Amino acid sequence: MKNRKVHLLVIIVVLAAVASAVAFAPHGSQGQSRTKRTAAPIKPTVASTSASKAVSSFAAAAAQNSVLRNELSWTFGGKQQRGWYLYDHLLSETLSTNDAAVSDDFAAAVAKWQKRRGLSANGMLDQNSWMAMVSHWQGNRLKNRTSATSDQLVTAPPADFYDSSRAVELRQVERATYDAYKKMLDAANADLKLGPNSRYLKIVSAFRSREYQEELRRKSPNAGSAGLAVNNSPHFTGRALDLYVGGDPVDTKDANRAIQVATPAYKWLVRNADRFGFRPYFYEPWHWEYVK
């Protein structure tokens, strides 16, 4: 009896082992090769378990970002805005990443930035984090908006302007800003080979007096606060330059800004302007402020 029981047990164990080998062996090897095949094009080197876990934990955030990028509803200057796709290049620069806005690595870069800002590091540019990003950019702008006095202004030659027939009183720029602009333009020309007939990065508008600003506002009363600054325009300082970056020079329509943010001139500014002391106004691709 005892022996029979042992035999039965042995048979059961052997059967179970065979059954599990049959069940798992093909599945296991298939699963492994499938993992290898899909993983190879993304990560050529074998990632450690913790690294692959970290990457995959941002896959959900990346999926959310691909929706938020086009759909996030937010308000700026009293106007309803949709998505943050127009700011891809600014985001890449701020987050120090070259990865596409919908990628896992971009979400990981967002999480790093969120952590530094004391936000929940979920990797998603949702309402909360996006508005923190906007505040960050706005906080980097010109702080002192005192009007320039005439001795602080120089008159730039017509050739520096998008419209070379621009009146002499509209060609004034704050002295240090103008010097920095010329240096930046030389560097842009060297990198982008703009050529003598190119209008890219020419000045559309620089110093504007309060009186002139008021006149502009009377001409387009519907521009709103996202359009022409009413009381405190950085253009009063002579340190704000509207530069030609393509499209309709100063039109905030999304379709126009989409054209502007895709030009090599704009992308160059995003990457390089800070070296020359210029910071962007995120909402207007053409508007740059000298902050030194």
Ligand SMILES: [Zn+2]
């Ligand atoms: Zn401007």
